[in-house]
Amino acid sequence: MTAQGDTVRPFGVSVDFGDHYTVLGVTGEVDLVTGPMVDAIVSSVIDGGHRAIVLDLARCDFLDARGLRSIASAIRRLAEVGAVLTVRSPSAMVGHLLETSGIGDLVHLEQERPVTGPEPSRTGPVTVRAPAGHLGPEEVARGSGTGGETVLPDVVRPLRRITAVPADDDVVDGALRLVVDLARATVGGADGVSVSLRRHGRLSTVAATDQTILDMDTDQYDTGEGPCVDASVEGRWFHAEALGDETRWPTFVPRARALGINAILSSPLLAGARPVGALNIYSRAAAAFTPQDRELAATFASGASAILTEAGAGVGSDELAGRLTEALEHRAVISQAQGVLMARHGLSAEAAYTVLLRSSIQTGTPLQEGARMVVAAARRPRASSGEGLGDSADG
């Protein structure tokens, strides 16, 4: 799927909160992968109380059916609150799509281009490619250096650097960083936000707004307890309203309080129905999260879950293929060892397995390792005859 033009621009969404309008500038293609990100952003902006929303498509190269769905759902969300979406400057191709799909009739179409500077410099906000929520000083400098734009209140500043770069495997992480920044900016009580994901059977932080938050997550992984760990495993949300009164996580809580954290809200992230991680919102103030904040958190979590589900997350296809290959090799070794034991001792397959299992339990070494040793021993040439590999049992 490529754009019509000469170059395919990387996907990104900029959010500009103006006095009268909130302008969402979409760059690149809106499709199966990027559509959920657009949805998440639109939802969060609407949930944040913004009604006059302009979807600026001047730099949108392509919309597929999923992209149209994103626009349709924005229209529906706004209609629920009595507002109408404005779509600005779609390309001829996108405009035609909107028209033929009938969506064009449901929006305000605006053809003039926004005057925010010459075309080549409008590459959107700073492109984020730094690892897990960290911006290099250079990028921060560039971010604050793009002049000519309205001054944003502090809380909104993180939104200026939310251009996600969906380059293959980076898609999911980029999208999750986006979610973290949006949650940080819009959830009232939030002092910091992170996303934990289970990869290779272990939880790790994919995105965090700052180092303290990263430490908070790490403390939970280390102690094996805390709302983030529980939400990731149980697949439901955990709310620690005031850590001073909290009794559920005796090892973790003192560490959190030492770092100045007093309230935590962890919402589960699901890929399909499987819990794969958590969206964690931290606050220095106890009882910081209002029911509205909790609803917002749930919205973000379900947005992130949609991204994870569509990306087939939790199990990258490469990772899965690798793990399956490995599993097959291990299985083969175990079968070979069973064969050796069956031949040598006249055992049934199941009894041979029991021998391997028993040895693994007794020695505490993985069954597969024991099997490997049995196979290796069988391959060694034997000095004495009569008991070599392949000899059938003689009792």
Next chain:
Amino acid sequence: MDERPPDMFNRFRREAELTHGELWLRYFELGGMSTALELEAVLYGALWPTGHDHDVIAHALNERFVELGGNHPVPYSEGMEDAPEAP
């Protein structure tokens, strides 16, 4: 064995912080023959595993617990526990 809760395996699975898929992969790796769906049914007590299958599931979980620094908390089948020393 009858006093064990029907979802015993699933409780251990959660404690071991394994998803259904991850547990199945580990079970499969150890030579388990059931499909992921069948395994899930066993985890929740909807299917009763054979003694052998029980042991493979228990061992997949126990190897995970060993990785996490634990012992072998998941009980094996009676046959397994009583069987005489292997040759």
